[in-house]
Amino acid sequence: MTINNSVQYFKDNLIIFLFVSFIYLFSIKINIIEFKFLILFLIVPCSFFFLQDLKNKNFNFLKYLICILLFLLFHIFFLESSKINLHQFLSLIYLLVIFTIAYYFFNFLNRNIFKLIFLFIILFVISSLTNVFNFQYDAPYFCGGIPDFFNIMNYDGMNSSRPQNALRISFREYIFQENSHLGMIAPSAIIFLIYYLFKYNTNFVEKFLIILFILICFIKSSTTLILGLFLNLTLILIFNYKELPKKNIFSFVLIILICASNLIFNNECKKRFISLDKNIDLTLEQNSDLNNNIEMKKKTNNENKFTIFFDNSLSENTFLTRAVHFHAFSIMKKSITEKPFGWGLNRYINAFEYYNTMNEPKQKNLMDYNKKDGTNNFIKIIVEFGIFGIFFYFFIFLFIINNKIPIELKLFYLPIIITQSIRGAGYFNGGFILIAFLMLFTYINLYKKLR
Secondary structure: OOOHHHHHHHHHHHHHHHHHHHHHHOOOOOOOHHHHHHHHHHHHHHHHHHHHHOOOOHHHHHHHHHHHHHHEEEHHHOOOOOOOOHHHHHHHHHHHHHHHHHHHHHHHHHOHHHHHHHHHHHHHHHHHHHHHOOOOOOOOOOOEEEOOOOOOOOOOOOOOOOOOOHOOOOOOOOOOOOHHHHHHHHHHHHHHHHHHHHHHHHHHHHHHHHHHHHHHHHHHOHHHHHHHHHHHHHHHHHHHHHHHHHHHHHHHHHHHHHHHHHHHHHHHHHOOOOOOOHHHHHHHHOHHHHHHHHHHHHHHHHOOHHHHHHHHOOOOOOOOHHHHHHHHHHHHHHHHHHOOOOOOOOOOHHHHHHHHHHHHOOOOOOOOOOOOOOHHHHHHHHHOOOOHHHHHHHHHHHHHHHHOOHHHHHHHHHHHHHHHHHHHOOOOOOHHHHHHHHHHHHHHHHHHOOO
């Protein structure tokens, strides 16, 4: 390998690491350094690319930048007549920087998806194996995973009200603060890697690490991971089955069946998905005071069943996770009718505080949970951008059905967007906003050569 090739190899891998930091290492913080901000270093080469474009009289990027900036400013100052605080201003700048990076690096990333995922796998496996030397328990009860029938993990303080097979084998690692954060990004990696294993020749080390990664993800499962795999694979098979080899179709169907069986038969999973009507009837029978309150609401406000169930979900004995999600759905429902154009970029917290003040929830701890991210990015987008958010998901649909887009890109990009739309942590965690812009420029580049 020549010196020039070595330098280029180092540069490429450094760029890949910066993207890995933004997409996968968003939870890591060392002193004042947050890994998700390391991607900002890429603005330096982007500046040189931009100057080169101007020299070549290529104004494509400038046009797109002006369009998105005008839309965001118009949305903030004219549609909502709102003042912008420091946090929202910095969010706007951050978003525009990610927009710039996505424009100048979308072709690079499209060519290096496997390298991106594989570097993450190496870091994740190292993070998991370090727990062998400093073992820490994880939560013993969660959706999916491997049952700990014989209490191999030797958990202390087991819940005697739950059956023995509800215990799950698990452990902590250091990249993700909770299993749902792993579940936000794992479906994309798993789906792409399964396709890659059948499509391309891989060496023993690659095969071993990929299989080990998928096994660890299965052990450290979550509702987010299982539901993410189920929804994404279902959509991919419905709209893109002709582009998939038979081996992939068979493996994807098998995973769908495994995920569906967990969602249907696993009690920890079922607690997240309960029939609305069944809960309404059950709660009404058990709580006559609440029943009277709901009847009064029905007479005065003509509340629908969703709102009634939402009120029931906030009773003291309701599973907290479900209550938090229904709280967020209620905020979205009120917001879309009262503010159809949305509250503005990163202003979900404004809507959260406004509606909590107007109608204080029964569970006081709901005044703090997920007040910035809305539990998922679908709710956050609809609350912050209103009907404009619908256009975003229409674009996602166009991306799914477009036969000109390589299936490899769909298998990597779509699961991140779809999974984080059902359980996300904001635009700047898990690579959501970056992936959205990469998809946008990939789509545009099909019809108009950008660079």
